[in-house]
Amino acid sequence: MAPEQGTTAAGVPDARTTPAAQSRSGAVRWGAGLRPPLWLVITATVAAAAAAIPLVYLLVRALESGAASIIETLSRGRVLEYAANSLGLAAATTATALVLGTAVAFVLTRVRVPFARTWLLISALPLAVPSYLAGYGWLVVFPSLNGFVPSWLLLTAVTVPYVTLPVAAALRGASGDLEGVARTLGRGPLQAFLAATWPSVRPAAIAGSLLVALYALSDFGLVAMMRFPTLTWGINAAYSASFDRAQAATLALLLVVLALVVVVGERTARRQLPRAAARAVAPRTVGRGMLISLLPVVAVAPLVGVAVPLLGLLTRLLDAATLRAIDVPRLLDAVGSTVGVAVAAALLAVLLALPIAALASRYRGRLVTAIESVGYLGHALPGIVVGLSLVFFALAVVPALYQSIVVLVFAYAVLFMPKAIGTMRAGLGDVPPRLVAVARTLGLSPLQAWWRVTVPLALPSVGIGALLVAIATMKELPATLLLRPTGVQTLATELWNRTVVFEFGAAAPYAALLVLVAAVPAVILSGVRSSAKEEL
Amino acid sequence: MGLGCAGGLGKAILSNGSVAGPFPFLLFWSSFVMRVSAPLSLTALAATGLLLAGCAAPAPTETEQPAEPTADGAFTLYSGRDEALVQPLIDQFEAASGIEVEVRYGNTAELGALLLEEGDATPADVFLSQDAGALGALSQAGLFTTLPDDIASAVPAGFTSTDGSWVGVTGRARVVVYDGDEFTADELPDTIDAYVGDEWKGRVGVAPGNASFQSFVTAQRVLDGEDAAAEWLAALAANDPQIFEGNTPILTAVNEGVVDVGLINHYYWYAAAAETGVENMRAQLKFLAAGDAGSIVNVTGAGILSPAVDDADALEFVRYLVSREAQTYFVEQTFEYPLVPGVDAPEGLPSLDSLVNPEFDLSDLDDLATTQQLLADAGLI
Numbered sequence: 001m002a003p004e005q006g007t008t009a010a011g012v013p014d015a016r017t018t019p020a021a022q023s024r025s026g027a028v029r030w031g032a033g034l035r036p037p038l039w040l041v042i043t044a045t046v047a048a049a050a051a052a053i054p055l056v057y058l059l060v061r062a063l064e065s066g067a068a069s070i071i072e073t074l075s076r077g078r079v080l081e082y083a084a085n086s087l088g089l090a091a092a093t094t095a096t097a098l099v100l101g102t103a104v105a106f107v108l109t110r111v112r113v114p115f116a117r118t119w120l121l122i123s124a125l126p127l128a129v130p131s132y133l134a135g136y137g138w139l140v141v142f143p144s145l146n147g148f149v150p151s152w153l154l155l156t157a158v159t160v161p162y163v164t165l166p167v168a169a170a171l172r173g174a175s176g177d178l179e180g181v182a183r184t185l186g187r188g189p190l191q192a193f194l195a196a197t198w199p200s201v202r203p204a205a206i207a208g209s210l211l212v213a214l215y216a217l218s219d220f221g222l223v224a225m226m227r228f229p230t231l232t233w234g235i236n237a238a239y240s241a242s243f244d245r246a247q248a249a250t251l252a253l254l255l256v257v258l259a260l261v262v263v264v265g266e267r268t269a270r271r272q273l274p275r276a277a278a279r280a281v282a283p284r285t286v287g288r289g290m291l292i293s294l295l296p297v298v299a300v301a302p303l304v305g306v307a308v309p310l311l312g313l314l315t316r317l318l319d320a321a322t323l324r325a326i327d328v329p330r331l332l333d334a335v336g337s338t339v340g341v342a343v344a345a346a347l348l349a350v351l352l353a354l355p356i357a358a359l360a361s362r363y364r365g366r367l368v369t370a371i372e373s374v375g376y377l378g379h380a381l382p383g384i385v386v387g388l389s390l391v392f393f394a395l396a397v398v399p400a401l402y403q404s405i406v407v408l409v410f411a412y413a414v415l416f417m418p419k420a421i422g423t424m425r426a427g428l429g430d431v432p433p434r435l436v437a438v439a440r441t442l443g444l445s446p447l448q449a450w451w452r453v454t455v456p457l458a459l460p461s462v463g464i465g466a467l468l469v470a471i472a473t474m475k476e477l478p479a480t481l482l483l484r485p486t487g488v489q490t491l492a493t494e495l496w497n498r499t500v501v502f503e504f505g506a507a508a509p510y511a512a513l514l515v516l517v518a519a520v521p522a523v524i525l526s527g528v529r530s531s532a533k534e535e536l
Numbered sequence: 537m538g539l540g541c542a543g544g545l546g547k548a549i550l551s552n553g554s555v556a557g558p559f560p561f562l563l564f565w566s567s568f569v570m571r572v573s574a575p576l577s578l579t580a581l582a583a584t585g586l587l588l589a590g591c592a593a594p595a596p597t598e599t600e601q602p603a604e605p606t607a608d609g610a611f612t613l614y615s616g617r618d619e620a621l622v623q624p625l626i627d628q629f630e631a632a633s634g635i636e637v638e639v640r641y642g643n644t645a646e647l648g649a650l651l652l653e654e655g656d657a658t659p660a661d662v663f664l665s666q667d668a669g670a671l672g673a674l675s676q677a678g679l680f681t682t683l684p685d686d687i688a689s690a691v692p693a694g695f696t697s698t699d700g701s702w703v704g705v706t707g708r709a710r711v712v713v714y715d716g717d718e719f720t721a722d723e724l725p726d727t728i729d730a731y732v733g734d735e736w737k738g739r740v741g742v743a744p745g746n747a748s749f750q751s752f753v754t755a756q757r758v759l760d761g762e763d764a765a766a767e768w769l770a771a772l773a774a775n776d777p778q779i780f781e782g783n784t785p786i787l788t789a790v791n792e793g794v795v796d797v798g799l800i801n802h803y804y805w806y807a808a809a810a811e812t813g814v815e816n817m818r819a820q821l822k823f824l825a826a827g828d829a830g831s832i833v834n835v836t837g838a839g840i841l842s843p844a845v846d847d848a849d850a851l852e853f854v855r856y857l858v859s860r861e862a863q864t865y866f867v868e869q870t871f872e873y874p875l876v877p878g879v880d881a882p883e884g885l886p887s888l889d890s891l892v893n894p895e896f897d898l899s900d901l902d903d904l905a906t907t908q909q910l911l912a913d914a915g916l917i
Contacts, residue, residue, distance in 0.1 A: 077912030143792030224781040233781060237745035237917060240645030242908060243673030243901070245652060384646060391653045399657065482650055486612070486640045486659075497619050497641065500784075503811055506620075 036363040037446060043355035048371040050352055051378050051414055055256065057389030058249045065246030073250040079234055086230040087258055089151060089223070090216040096156040097212040101163025102205055104298050106193070109171040111294065112283040117527075119298055120168060124526035126305030127161045127468075128518035130475040130492070132221025133511060134158050136499075137309025139225060140316050146227040154222055157305030159212040164301075165525055166204035166423060166464070171197070203270055203429065207422035210266040211468075214379040214418060217259055221477075231255050232382050239384065252385045259380030263373045310515070317508040326509050330489075334510070338474050338490040338517060341405065345412035345473040346466040350424070353417045353465060357424035358450075372421065379418040383478035386415050390483060408483040415479060416472045420465030427461020428454060467521040474518045491517065610636040611661040611849040614651065616644030616670065617836065621807075625865050629856050635849045644670050645747075651841070652677055661844035662853055664705070664836070669747045671837050672899025675701040680839040683854065690858040691875040694893035695835050702839030702899075705857045706866045707873030708801040709823065709833050709891050710752050713790050715797070716820040724797070724822050728756070728830030731797065732771035741778040741786040741798030744916035748783060748801050748834050751898055754907045756829035758896040762910075769914035777916075791819040801834055802885070806871035826890040833873060833893050 062070055073079065107113060108120050126134075134154050138145055182192035220232040231251055238248035286294075353375065360372040378386055390411045394402045401407050431454045439449040455462075477492045484493070491514040498507035615622050619641045626637050640660070642650070648670035651658055658679075665671050674680055680701040682688075688700035696704035712731070714724055725731060731740055743749050757765040778795050780786045786798035787808060802821055809817050824831040838857055844850045856862050863874040871882045873891075881887050896903065911917045 077917050078915060139788070139792075143789065144794045225785065227778075227780055227785070229779065233745060234917075236645075236781070239649050240643075241669065241745055241747045241750050242904065243645070243648055243652075243670055245649060248649075384649070387646075388649055388653050391650060395654060395657050402657075403659065478646065481642045481646055486638055500618050500643070503620060505811065 034363055036359055036368070039447070040355055040359050041367070044359040044371050047352040047354075047356050047417075048374045050410070051375045051417055053393050053414060054378055054381055054386045054389040055374070057392050058253050058256065058385065060392075061245050061249035062253055065250070069246060070250050073247050074254065078229070079231075079251065079254075082229055082231045082234050083254055083258065085148075085228065086217055086232070086255065087261075089148065089155065089228070089230060090213045090258070090262065092148075092152045093155045093159065093216040094209050094213040096152070097160045097163050098205060098209045100156065100297070100301065101160045101208065102167050102201070104160070104164045104301070105168035105171055105201075107294050107298055109168050110283055111291075112285045113291065113294070113298075116283070120165075121523050121526045122302045123164050123168075123298065124161050124522040125519055126158045126301055127471050127522040127525070128475075128515050129158055129306055129309055130221065130477075130514070131155065131158050131215075131219050132225065132477075133313070133515070134305055134309045135222040135225030137312030140312030141308060148228055151223050151226040151228040153304065154226070155216050155219065157301045158222075159215050160301045160305075161522070161525075162211040162215070162468075163205055163208035166208045166426070167201050169460075169464075170201040170204040170426075203426045206266055206270050207426050210262065210376070210422055211379070211419055213262045213266075214259060214376065217255060217262070217380045218382050220382055231258075235382055235385065245388070248385070252381055255380055255382075256377055259377055260373060262380075263376045264369075267369060267372070306515075313508060313511055316504045330494075331509060331513065334489045334491045334494045335513060335517060337488055338492070338514075341409055341412065341490065342470040342473040342521075344405075344409045345416065346470040348409055348413040349417045349420050349469040350462055350466045352413055353420035353424055354462070356417075357421050357465075358428055358454075360421070361425045361429035372425075375421050376418040378414045379416065381415075383415065383476055383480075384482065386411055387479035387482035390414070390479075403483070403485050405485055405488070408480065408485070411479045411483050412469070412473045412476065415476065416469040419468035419472060420462075423461045423464045423468065424458065427458040427464075430461075431457045464525060467525045470521045471518050471525075474514065609634065609849060610638065611844065611847055611853065612638045612640065612659050613662045613664060613853070614640050614642070614647045614660040615664045616642065616647045616666045617664055621870050622664070624869070625862060628861070628865070629853060632861075633849075633852055633856070635852060637853065648673060651679060655679070656843055658841055658843065660841055661847050661850040662838060662840055664838045664857075665702075666836050667747045668704075668751070668835050668837060668898035669901070669904060671697065671702040671839055672897075672901050672904075674839065674841075675699070675899060676901055679841055681842050681845040683840065684851070687851075687855055687858060692877065694896075695833065695875045695898075696837065697839075697899060698897050702837045703854065703858060704835040704837045704875045706836045706863075706870070707833040707875055707888060707891075708748070708803040708836070709873065709885070710748070710830055711800060711802045711805075712822040712824065712830070713787055713798045713800050713805060713819050714822055715790055715793055715795075716818050717793060718796060721820065721822045726825040727828050728799075728824060729768065731799075731830075732768060732775050734775075736775060736797070738776040738778070739796040740772070740775070741780055741789055741795040742772065742916075743780045743782050743786060743799075744911050746782050749799060750904060750907050750911070751834050752799070752829060752832055753910065754898075754900075754903050755832040755893075755896060757903075757907065757910070759827075759829045766910055766913070769910055769916060773914040773916050779916075787819055791817065793818065797822075799830070803870065803872055806882075823886050823891075826886075831891050833888065833891050835875065835898060836872070 104123055108116050108123070113119060131154070134157070138150070138154060178196035179192045182196045183189070187195060218232065219230075220236060223230050223232065224236075231254060234251045235248050235255070238244050238251060242248075356372055356375045359368055390407055391402075394407045398407075435457070436449050436453050439453045440446070444452065474490070475492055477496055480490055480493055481496070484490070489497075491510050495507055495510040495514060498504075498510065613626070619639075622641075623639070626639060629635070630637055640647075644666035647663065648665065651660065651663060651674055654660070655677075656679075663671070663674065671680075675697065682700045683703055685700070687703050688696065691704045695707060696702070712724060714721075730736075753765060753769065756768065760768075778789070778798075780789070780798075783800040783804050786795070786800050787804050789795045790798045791808065802823075805817070805819065805821050808819075838854050840847070840850050840854060858876050860876070860879060863876050863879040866872045867874050867879060867882050871885070873881055873885070873888050875888075908917065
C-alpha cells in the first residue's frame with residue numbers, strides 16, 4: 001500500500017488567492033506528481049472492468065462481421081446524418097440545461113423567494129418523468145409537434161434537475177462574499193457571478209451537464225415520439241428490421257465514440273478545485289416585480305417536463321372508453337419490485353462508483369482518465385445494448401445467475417454508475433486534504449483516515465449518487481425487459497405492456513404510480529446538500 | 537431462483553420488516569438517509585436488509601419456488617406479442633391441455649436479439665413472433681428445429697416458412713390509413729403508386745426503418761421489378777414524406793389529423809379502436825386493389841427452438857396455434873387474418889384471397905438486405 005504522499009503541503013491550495021488564480025494553480029498542484037495507492041487503483045480497475053462489459057461485447061459483435069461490413073454500415077444512407085443529429089441534440093440540450101439549471105439554482109439560493117424549499121422540490125420533479133412519458137403527454141396536447149426543437153426543449157426540461165440540484169447544493173456551500181466584493185468593484189451582476197461564484201459551482205455544474213449530455217445521446221423514447229432521427233433510431237432499426245446484431249453494435253460503437261468526445265470534453269472543462277471554508281450568504285431580498293419576472297425561470301422546467309405531460313396523460317385517460325378495473329395486488333407487486341431493484345441498483349452502483357470517484361477526485365494521469373472515462377460509457381448506450389451485453393456476459397461467465405435478479409441489478413449498476421461517479425467525485429474532491437493530513441498525523445493509516453474523515457464528509461454526495469441511480473432504475477425499460485426474471489414486472493414494464501396495445505385506461509395507474517414512486521427519491525434529492533462543508 | 541427474490545422483496549418491503557446487515561456500505565447508506573428523513577430511511581433500511589438477505593445469497597432459503605422446468609407438462613414461451621392479447625389464448629391452452637406455460641413477454645425485435653445472443657443456452661422452447669423477419673433471422677442462425685409436416689403444411693405457401701423451420705400464425709394486411717374527416721375511402725387512390733404523386737407532397741406518413749414497411753418494399757420488388765421499386769422509393773423520398781419510427785405513431789398522427797394518410801398494418805387500427813371505441817376513430821382504413829404491392833400480408837408466426845427438439849409440450853402448443861380454436865380466437869379478439877384454410881376472415885375485412893401474397897419468402901434475409909440497400913440509396917434510412 002503506497003502512502004498518500006504529498007497530500008499535506010502540495011494538496012492544499014491557498015484559499016485566499018482569487019478563485020481565478022485557484023483554478024489555474026489548482027490543476028497543477030492538484031495531484032501533480034502524486035501516485036494513487038495501489039488498492040485504490042485495483043478496486044477502481046475492477047469497477048471500470050464492470051462498466052467495460054458493454055464495450056467488450058460491442059467490439060466482439062462488430063468485429064465478427066469484418067471491417068468491410070463496419071465501413072459499409074457507417075457509410076450507408078443517413079447514418080452520419082443521424083450521428084450529427086445525436087451530437088447536435090446532446091450539445092444543444094446540455095447548453096440549455098447548464099444555463100437554465102444554474103439560473104434556477106441561483107434564484108432559489110441567492111434570492112429570498114417565498115417557499116424556496118418547495119420550489120427546489122418542484123425543480124427536482126422532472127427527474128421522475130421518463131422521457132417517453134413526457135413526449136407522449138405533449139403529443140396528446142399538441143399532436144403535430146415534431147423534429148429538433150421539441151426534442152431539444154423537452155429533453156432539456158426533463159434533464160435540467162441534473163444541473164439545478166448539484167448547483168443549488170454547491171451554491172449553498174459557496175461563499176457569496178466575493179461576489180459582493182466584485183459588485184462593489186463595479187462589475188455587473190452577471191460578470192460578478194462569473195468572476196466570483198461560478199468557479200466554485202463549476203465542478204458541480206459541469207458534472208451535471210455531463211449526465212445531461214449522456215442522457216441526450218442515449219435517449220430513444222423521446223426522439224422516437226418527436227420523430228427526430230438520431231443514432232438510437234439506427235440502432236433500434238438494426239435490431240427490429242435488419243435483425244443484425246453486428247450492424248447494431250457498429251452503430252452503438254459510433255455512439256460510444258461520441259460519448260468519449262463528451263467525457264473527455266468534460267474532463268478538460270472541469271478542473272476540480274477544493275472549496276475554501278465559506279460563510280453562508282443570506283438570500284437577497286428583491287422587489288415583487290423582480291420576483292414575478294423570475295417566476296418563469298424557475299417554473300418553466302416543471303411546467304414543460306411534468307405538468308403538461310401529466311395533463312396529456314389525464315386527457316387520454318378520460319378519453320379511454322375501456323377503463324379497466326385496477327388490479328391492486330398486481331399494481332402493488334410492481335411497486336414492490338420497482339422499489340426493490342432500485343434500492344439494490346443504487347447500492348451496487350454506488351459501491352462500483354466509489355473507487356472510481358475517489359481516484360478521479362484526487363489523481364491525474366492517463367490511467368485515471370481511462371478508468372473514469374470507461375466508467376461513464378454505459379450511460380451513453382441505449383438500454384437494449386447494455387442488456388444484450390449482459391446476456392452475453394452472464395451466459396459466458398455465470399450461467400447459473402442468468403435471468404436472475406442479480407444480473408438485472410448488475411445491469412442497472414453498469415448503466416447508471418456514471419450518475420454516481422460525477423456527484424461522488426465532486427463530493428470527495430471537496431473534502432479538505434488538510435483534515436485528512438491531520439488525521440494521518442494523529443496516527444491513522446491512509447485507509448483509516450479515508451474511512452473516518454473523507455467518507456463521512458463526502459456522504460451526502462454518495463447519497464445524491466444513490467438517489468439518482470434509484471430514479472433512473474425505476475424508469476428503465478429495455479434492459480429490464482431483456483434481463484428480468486421471467487414473470488417479474490416493474491412499473492415500467494407494466495406500463496409498456498399496456499401502452500403497446502393502446503390500453504391507455506389500463507396504463508394510466510401505472511404511469512401515475514411510476515412518476516409518484518420516482519418522485520420520492522427526487523424529493524429527497526432536492527434536500528440533500530452536496531457536501532458536509534457548511535456544517536464544519 | 538431469482539424469480540422468488542424480487543416477488544418476495546416486493547411483499548417484504550410493503551410489510552416494512554426490518555433487517556440489518558453487517559455490511560459496511562449498509563451503514564454508509566443508513567447514515568446518509570438518517571440525515572434526510574427518518575420514516576423514509578426505515579423503509580430504505582428494510583428494503584436494503586431484505587435485499588441483502590434475500591438476493592445476495594439466493595441459494596439457501598427459497599424452498600417454495602418450483603425447481604427447474606421439467607420437460608413434462610410445462611414449457612417456456614418467449615412471446616413477442618402483447619400480453620393483453622396473447623395471455624387469454626394461453627390460458628385457454630393451459631386449461632385444455634393441462635400444460636403449464638411460462639411466458640416471457642417482450643417486443644419481437646428485442647426477444648429475437650435475445651434469442652440470437654442466448655443461442656443453444658436459451659431457456660425458451662417456443663418463440664412467438666410479431667413478424668416474419670425475426671423468425672427468418674433465427675432460422676438462418678440455425679436456432680429452430682424443423683416442424684413436423686402436419687404443422688408446417690397447415691398454412692399455405694407465401695404465409696409461412698419455406699423450409700418448415702417456423703409456421704405462420706396470423707396475417708396483417710398492409711393498408712392505407714387516412715384522415716376520415718378529410719376523405720372518404722372512394723376519394724383515395726387504389727394503388728400504392730399513386731401515393732407518391734405531387735398532390736401527396738408532405739402528406740404521407742411512413743416508417744422506413746420498420747420491418748413491416750420493408751416487407752412491403754420487398755413485395756414491391758418481386759411484383760413490380762427492382763427498377764419500379766427503386767423509382768417508387770425515390771419518388772417517395774422526394775415528396776417530403778413524414779418519417780415515423782413505427783406503425784403506432786403513424787396511426788396516432790393520422791387519428792389526430794396531423795398527417796393525411798399513412799402506410800401501416802390493418803391490425804393496429806383495431807387495437808386502437810378497441811380502446812377508444814370504433815365510433816371515436818377519426819382515422820379510417822383503405823384496402824388497396826387486389827394484387828397491388830401495397831396490399832400484401834405480413835405474418836406473425838412461431839417456431840420451436842433447437843434445444844426443445846424433443847419437447848412434446850412445446851410441439852402441442854405450436855400445433856394448437858394453427859388449430860381452428862386458436863385461429864378463431866385471433867379472428868375474434870385481434871382482428872387478424874387466420875392463415876389456416878377454412879377459418880373465415882374477420883367481419884368487414886376483404887378476404888385473404890384478394891390480398892394475394894406473391895411467391896416471395898417473407899423471412900428471406902438476403903432479400904431484406906437488398907431492400908434496405910434500396911431504402912438507404914433513396915435516403916430513407
